Amino acid sequence: MARNSFFKFKQFTVQQDKCAMKVCTDACVFGGWADIESAEHILDIGTGTGLLSLMAAQRNINAKICAVELDADAFSQAKENIEYSPFANRIEIFHTAIQDFLSSGKFDCIISNPPFFQSDLRSPDAKINQAHHSDSLTFQDLLNAVNRLLTQTGRFNILLPVEEGIFFQELAEKSGLILIRKLTLFHQNGKKPFRSLMVFGRGEYADNRLVSDDLFIYDDDGKTYQSKFAELMKDFYLIF
Structure with missing residues (x-):
C-alpha cells in the first residue's frame, strides 16, 4: 500500500503525514474483520491516525x-481525521497513555493495533520506535488495561505479527x-x-471452540486481489 500523505476511503479520508504509523493493508483488514458489530461502547487503544475508530x-x-x-502529533492528526469524518459525533479522542486512561464505564469491545516488536532493531526516529516497539506499552500493560476496562462479556480484538501473537496469547x-x-493473514x-x-x-464467558480462518490478500499471481479480501474491504476501498 502506498505511503501517501493521505488515504481516501469510500466514506472518510485519513490524513497521515504527522503519524509514524501509516495506513497499511493489515490494519485495514483488521478494521474490517474485528468483532465490533454488536458493541455499544468501543475503546480503541493506540488509535494512531484514527483509522480503526473510523472503520x-x-x-x-x-x-x-x-x-x-x-x-x-498522532493525537492531533487523529482528532482532525475524526472531526472531518461523518462520524465525529460518535467518536471521542483522548490524549493520554492507556495506563492513565480513566472511564466512568466499561467497554463491551476493545480494539488495538499496538506497538508490538519486542526485540527488533531500533529506528533512528523516536516516533517510529514508539509506534512500533513495546517500550511505551508492554503486552502486560495492555492486558492490565483490557482487564480493567472490558466488561465481563466483552470482546478484545488485537492485531499482531505471528510470532508476537503466539507470545501474547500465552500472556492473555x-x-x-x-x-x-483468529484470522491468519498472508500476502x-x-x-x-x-x-x-x-x-x-x-474465560468464564468465552466459548472455548476456537473459530480460525486464513486470508490471502492476493491470488497466486501476486497482483490480483483475492475474492475474500475484496469482499471484506468492498465497503472501504475505492477500487472495489
Missing part, C-alpha cells in the same frame, strides 16, 4: 467510540482471556503468514 464507526452505526493516543490466557476467533499462497488477528473473551 468501527462506519461498520457499527450505533456504537459510541473512545480513542486513546499517547503521541501528541494467564490473565484469564481466552482466544475465541499470497506459498508465502509465510505475517499477521495474526485475534479476538479474546473472558
Whole structure:
C-alpha cells in the first residue's frame, strides 16, 4: 500500500503525514474483520491516525467510540481525521497513555493495533520506535488495561505479527482471556503468514471452540486481489 500523505476511503479520508504509523493493508483488514458489530461502547487503544475508530464507526452505526493516543502529533492528526469524518459525533479522542486512561464505564469491545516488536532493531526516529516497539506499552500493560476496562462479556480484538501473537496469547490466557476467533493473514499462497488477528473473551464467558480462518490478500499471481479480501474491504476501498 502506498505511503501517501493521505488515504481516501469510500466514506472518510485519513490524513497521515504527522503519524509514524501509516495506513497499511493489515490494519485495514483488521478494521474490517474485528468483532465490533454488536458493541455499544468501543475503546480503541493506540488509535494512531484514527483509522480503526473510523472503520468501527462506519461498520457499527450505533456504537459510541473512545480513542486513546499517547503521541501528541498522532493525537492531533487523529482528532482532525475524526472531526472531518461523518462520524465525529460518535467518536471521542483522548490524549493520554492507556495506563492513565480513566472511564466512568466499561467497554463491551476493545480494539488495538499496538506497538508490538519486542526485540527488533531500533529506528533512528523516536516516533517510529514508539509506534512500533513495546517500550511505551508492554503486552502486560495492555492486558492490565483490557482487564480493567472490558466488561465481563466483552470482546478484545488485537492485531499482531505471528510470532508476537503466539507470545501474547500465552500472556492473555494467564490473565484469564481466552482466544475465541483468529484470522491468519498472508500476502499470497506459498508465502509465510505475517499477521495474526485475534479476538479474546473472558474465560468464564468465552466459548472455548476456537473459530480460525486464513486470508490471502492476493491470488497466486501476486497482483490480483483475492475474492475474500475484496469482499471484506468492498465497503472501504475505492477500487472495489
